[in-house]
Amino acid sequence: MASLTIQASDGSGSFGGYLALPGKTPAAAVLVIQEIFGINKVMRDLCDGFAAQGYLAFSPDLFWRIKPGIDITDQTEAEWQQAFELFQKFDVDKGIEDLKASLTTLRGHEACNGRVGSVGYCLGGKLAFLMATRSDADCNVSYYGVGLLDHIAEVKNIAKPLLMHVAREDGFVPKDQQDEVAAAVAANAHVTLHSYEGQDHAFAREGGAHYDAAAASTANQRTREFFARNLRD
Known part of the structure; x- marks a missing residue:
């Protein structure tokens, strides 16, 4: 793993994260946006996977303003409460x-x-959506x-x-809310939405x-093809 330090734009400090380098550079990059468990093994493995696909992959520590270095799992009740x-x-x-x-x-x-x-999951899925609305990222992927x-x-x-990517049986997002979001994004030709029937959050x-x-x-696979279309030369 290589290191990368980011200076906060508001001058309040700096933060790091997990950076995975592809075998060949220069390459396109993917911001891998964390869930509520910090930069844990799941996020590191995702970065390594994107690097294996040929991308520079970085997952920034977005909880640094609360407590830097959060690395917990979804395997215990205590960790869920902390998350x-x-x-x-x-x-x-x-x-x-x-x-x-x-x-x-x-x-x-x-x-x-x-x-x-960018690509984000859970909390990161919300943030990837907002990167699409608020940043000039070349493309973005939101998981549930x-x-x-x-x-x-x-x-x-x-x-x-x-x-x-929307989980139709998402326990955190009622179906009526999913339907409202789907109707809204349908009016924007830049958005492609897939709903996964029978699937719950974090499938x-x-x-x-x-x-x-x-x-x-x-x-x-849809994400892989999407990035290939929108990030490759």
């Missing part, structure tokens, strides 16, 4: 600013060719984003490709309670 406490304390707007700072730093990295996309209805007025700002998290290998394989 939800972090989620409640997390400032979404500052998180987006930290992601935009990460985007700028990645674009200028010697191993990057200047093209950068939460709380998107609160930001539906921003759909009109999406000007770059956005791919959305693509290996080792998770709701992991479904078939649905995860389908979603991840």
Whole structure:
């Protein structure tokens, strides 16, 4: 693993994360946006996977303003409680600013060719959606984003490709809210939404309670093809 330090745009400090380098550079980059468990093995493995596909992959520590270095799992009740406490304390707007700072730093990295996309899961799925509405990332992928209805007025700002993976049986996002979001993004030609029938939240998290290998394989293949279309030369 290489190291990367990001300076916060508001001057409040700096933060790091997990950086995985591809075998050949310069290459396009992918911002891998964390769930509520910090930069844990799941996020590191995702970065390594994107690096194996030929991308510079970086997962920034977005909880650094609360407590740096959070690395927990979804395997115990105590860790879930800690994760939800972090989620409640997390400032979404500052998180987006930290992601935009990460985007700028990645674009200028010697191993990057200047093209950068994002992909996020759970909390990160919400943030990837907001990167599509608030940043100039070349493309973005949202896996089962939460709380998107609160930001539906921003759909009109999406000007770059956005791919959305929605768990139809998501325990954190009622179906009526899913339907409202789907109707809103349908009006924007830059957005492609796939709904996965019978799937619950985090169906693509290996080792998770709701992991479904078939649905995860389908979603991840769609993501692979999406990045190939929008980040490759």
